[in-house]
Amino acid sequence: MEAPQVQPQLATIAEPTRFRIVQLLSTRACTVGEVAEHLGALQPQTTKHLQALEAAGVIRVHRLGRRRVARLDRGTMSALSEFFGGLASPAGDDTVLDEYEAAIVRETARPVGDDGARTLEFDRQLAATVSDVWRAWTDPERAVRWWAPQHFEVDAWELDPRAGGAIRFVLREGAGATYASTGVVDEVEPGARLVFRLAPVGADGLPLFAARHTVTLTGSGETTALRLRIDVSDVRSEAAPAVAGLEPGWTQLLDALRLTVEG
Known part of the structure; x- marks a missing residue:
């Protein structure tokens, strides 16, 4: 997944309360009430956060009669994982920069008169x-x-x-x-x-x-x-x-x- 495609999800998850919701839903699906209880927040406030996460494709909310059960959208999580996995792949500059910085430290530490x-x-x-x-x-x-x-x-x-x-x-x-x-x-x-x-x-x-x-x-x-x-x-x-x-x-x-x- 390219950076422009993951930006909406990342921007939504970055909000602290929504990040906590994502952490909670990573372990199990929860009703809106359970999410609110976990957050210690009012249900209307929780609903707004869940709506934002759903609109960004981060979670899915299943409307099961009078119940609303939220879970992570695993497809989105997989795409985010693939994106960040790509960022974690070493690049040619990494080792060169590490070695260059270490060499500068050694040069700076040369004793006076050397x-x-x-x-x-x-x-x-x-x-x-x-x-x-x-x-x-x-x-x-x-x-x-x-x-x-x-x-x-x-x-x-x-x-x-x-x-x-x-x-x-x-x-x-x-x-x-x-x-x-x-x-x-x-x-x-x-x-x-x-x-x-x-x-x-x-x-x-x-x-x-x-x-x-x-x-x-x-x-x-x-x-x-x-x-x-x-x-x-x-x-x-x-x-x-x-x-x-x-x-x-x-x-x-x-x-x-x-x-x-x-x-």
């Missing part, structure tokens, strides 16, 4: 030629297709694939916030090796940390082995979210790279 130095390494086997993978890293039209984690898009991307060349890219979030990173290319071996320094900048325009990226490509025919090594140091105190996002961020980027070069 510059956060560490090395991250990523390996991918790609079903694409070395030249295709190299172009994906160095050609702006190709790079913008994959150089953005989930929920972001590339707002600007510049990389001059020469030693001393500048790097700059800007990510834009859905709400419009932007995040800039800048750096410089250190080494270039076309089709084999690309080394660059790149890091996000803070509000003061200075890098939040130092990060030297080494991309190595080795290939055989239509297959390329990619290794990315990131040496991190000089992590500023306010850089916890940014540096904690390196591992999940680059994992997503390299997955997107695979789709780009293999698609």
Whole structure:
């Protein structure tokens, strides 16, 4: 059942007295008088609540001569259960967000004087030629297709694939916030090796940390082995979210790279 179809039932059940009625009727069918007694309310007030629940399809009221017996509409309950069961199914973002938040907590807890130095390494086997993978890293039209984690898009991307060349890219979030990173290319071996320094900048325009990226490509025919090594140091105190996002961020980027070069 889609959300618009369950909204009337949820809005009706959300009223506290009606919620109590639903709880009561979940155990057994009751007459109007029994419901009123359970609530400690007058029968006319109870009748109005039962009418609202019936109109929304939450309960059924059986008119048995002079008696009125209410019970849950099990079909509606089944549809609500299916709807919420769907919401309970894990999504891909769940684990990523949990791990990212935990990483930020660990970064924030670093002792004073710890510059956060560490090395991250990523390996991918790609079903694409070395030249295709190299172009994906160095050609702006190709790079913008994959150089953005989930929920972001590339707002600007510049990389001059020469030693001393500048790097700059800007990510834009859905709400419009932007995040800039800048750096410089250190080494270039076309089709084999690309080394660059790149890091996000803070509000003061200075890098939040130092990060030297080494991309190595080795290939055989239509297959390329990619290794990315990131040496991190000089992590500023306010850089916890940014540096904690390196591992999940680059994992997503390299997955997107695979789709780009293999698609």
